[in-house]
Every structure is written in structure tokens, then in C-alpha cells.
């Protein structure tokens with residue numbers, strides 16, 4: 001179906017994730033001109049003949065496309081390259097990623113991001129939030145994939161003032177360029193790990209620029225122990241409090257990880273107009289860090305908590321259904337309580353709360369009239385699924401991204417019968433393999449020279 005066509009999806013269990021959390025056991029949705037123009041129960045289902053296409057989704061769960069609120073899609077090149085290293089400490093990152101990262105070229109990025117986008121699309125993600133270097137290349141590959149994305153221009157200064165100023169100018173130019181798009185790609189700023197690799201002056205300049213352009217900031221916060229250590233030493237403040245002092249919390253700020261938040265840090269998030277957290281449970285757990293994101297407490301205080309996979313060197317997968325499961329398990333373990341995050345909470349975190357975190361809830365995150373048709377259908381007819389009164393728990397604790405059968409972004413079908421529609425997966429995979437071989441060969445040669 002083209003972007004301007006129409007379609008009727010019927011027969012599935014529709015989880016709207018709207019404000020009343022309406023669930024239609026045998027529901028339907030109409031897509032017209034890229035938007036949701038109807039949704040309801042079987043008895044009000046319109047005639048299939050009125051639409052260009054119709055999909056019988058009996059045996060399927062139909063829900064809003066999933067939102068991966070934190071990743072670095074180019075880092076698929078490092079998948080499986082950080083075993084035994086904690087990617088949430090500076091040490092672990094330097095030991096496994098930083099050196100090969102210096103050999104990255106702009107031409108490596110497109111093929112890597114294309115593969116990541118394909119994996120995300122095939123496992124039910126329709127929107128992702130990315131932060132890395134080579135933002136233009138990421139944006140181009142994301143646009144081509146058909147996914148919706150927030151791309152934060154990653155800034156690291158690493159003690160080099162001239163480099164900081166240069167990067168800031170480049171980041172501004174990136175925002176200018178990408179703003180002219182169709183709105184599916186949203187440019188932001190992304191200081192990597194504040195204070196660890198950016199100076200206070202640069203951070204303040206970034207805040208001023210984000211305000212000037214009216215864009216959000218996506219960054220790592222209280223992710224590694226160094227974040228708080230550094231700001232405590234310099235200012236006697238936690239990283240969160242130091243960032244509040246520097247103006248970060250006056251606009252939209254979306255912080256990844258947040259493993260070591262004090263009660264005062266949580267209060268800062270709660271009193272800020274547009275602050276949110278990307279809880280990356282798998283990456284946090286795998287890092288071996290003692291801290292665990294206080295997702296339950298943050299939500300109790302009214303803070304928007306979204307879910308993210310982080311990069312696939314830290315996670316190894318973009319499967320957001322698996323990520324919901326781990327997020328729930330980790331919260332149960334942290335709070336010493338049975339499911340303090342219910343399956344419904346987890347589903348909201350991976351859909352509408354992700355959209356709220358990214359400032360996109362007017363457009364995506366729930367199945368409601370007028371929103372963009374960002375929709376997935378998950379096939380529940382295979383092994384592992386059986387009758388249950390609770391389809392949300394079935395999805396999260398029995399489900400897998402591999403069971404996503406169809407996916408639409410803004411009404412364009414990007415996955416049909418488990419196959420990419422807008423792009424050729426085999427071609428993407430082959431180009432990626434060549435890129436991967438070239439990249440690691442370059443890394444090996446750089447090592448020999450050094």
C-alpha cells in the first residue's frame with residue numbers, strides 16, 4: 001500500500017494504548033492517507049470493499065509501533081566486541097570500543113545504520129532515538145529505511161576546545177539541514193556524557209543552541225560511575241544537579257540510563273517541564289554496574305520513563321519485546337516486589353511514553369484517530385502462545401520481536417509477512433558484511449601501525 005492508499009486491518013486483538021487503555025478483542029483500524037481514521041470493536045467494523053487493501057489479522061495482536069528510546073545504530077559494527085567489558089564505565093568503553101571507533105569512516109555508517117534499521121523494523125520498532133557521530137549519514141539511512149527517528153548529533157570535546165567549537169557549529173548546521181525534511185527525521189543535540197568528555201562552557205553553549213533551534217537534547221546521564229564522580233569533585237553536585245544548574249532541564253531533555261540517581265536527582269526530573277529517562281535494562285544489567293535505574297520511583301513522581309536497547313554491543317539485540325521483558329524483570333528484582341511495573345506499564349513505556357519522551361506523542365505512540373498510522377501486528381498463532389485473559393502479559397513475557405508480521409509507519413507498510421517492503425534485506429545484509437570486513441581490516445592495520 002502506498003502512502004496515500006487506504007487499508008482496513010480487522011480481526012485482531014487491538015491494544016490502543018490510548019488514555020483509557022481501550023482493548024478491542026476483535027477490533028479494527030482504518031488507515032487513510034497515512035493516518036488512523038477509524039478504530040473500534042467488531043460490531044462497528046466497516047466493509048473491506050471500501051478500502052484499497054484489507055488485512056485479516058485474526059490470531060494477531062495489533063498495537064502501536066514500538067519506540068526504542070535510546071540506541072547508537074552505527075555501533076552494530078561492534079556487536080559481540082565488548083564481551084567481558086562493562087560498556088557503562090569509561091574503562092570498559094575505552095578497552096573495547098574507543099580505539100576501533102577511531103577507524104570509523106563516514107562511508108561505514110550508512111550500511112551499518114541500514115542493517116540496524118532493518119532489524120528494528122522487522123522486530124516491531126517504528127521509531128528510534130539515536131545518538132552518535134556522523135549524524136548526517138545516520139539521518140540519511142534512517143530516512144531511507146522508512147522508520148521514524150530522532151537523531152541527536154553526538155558531541156565529544158575530549159579536552160580540545162577548538163574541536164568543541166567546531167562540533168557545535170557542525171551540530172547547528174545539521175539541525176538546519178534536517179529540519180527541512182518531512183518531519184519523520186527529527187534532529188536533536190546529543191552531548192555524549194556531559195563533563196566526562198565535554199566542558200561546562202561547551203555544555204552551556206549547547207543548551208543555548210538547543211533553545212535557539214527549539215530542539216531536544218539526548219545524552220547519557222548517571223550512566224557510568226565517572227559521571228557523578230566528576231561533577232562531585234568539580235562542583236560538589238551530582239551530574240543531574242550540575243546539568244540542571246547549566247540549564248539542561250529548562251527545555252526538552254531525554255537522559256539515557258540514569259543508574260545512579262539520588263532522591264534529589266529524581267525530584268529535578270519531576271519538576272522539569274520536559275525531562276524524561278530512557279531506561280536501558282539489558283545494557284545496564286549486562287554492564288555489571290551496581291546501580292539500577294529507579295524506573296518505578298521515577299514513574300511514581302510523574303517522570304516519563306521510556307525504554308531503550310542501547311547499542312547492540314551492549315545489548316546484542318534491537319528486540320523491544322525482549323527489552324520490555326528485561327525491564328520488567330529488573331524492576332521486580334530492584335524493588336524486591338512482584339512486577340512493580342505491570343505488563344501494561346511496560347507496554348506504555350515502549351509506546352506512548354517513548355513518544356512523550358521524544359516530543360512525538362501528538363503523532364505516534366497510540367492507536368487514536370488522527371495520529372500517524374504507526375502500527376504493528378504480532379502473530380500469536382505459533383508455539384509459545386496460548387489462551388490467556390491478558391494479551392499484554394502474553395506479548396511481553398511469552399513474545400518475541402521475531403513474531404512481528406506486519407509493520408506500518410505513517411501508513412506505509414514497511415514490513416509485510418515478515419519481509420521488508422521498502423528495502424531489500426539481502427542487499428542490506430550483503431553490503432553490511434562487506435563494510436564490516438573492510439572496517440575491521442582497517443582497525444587491524446591501524447593497530448599494526450601503532
Ligand SMILES: [Zn+2]
Pocket residue numbers: 070071072220256310311
Ligand atoms: Zn548509549
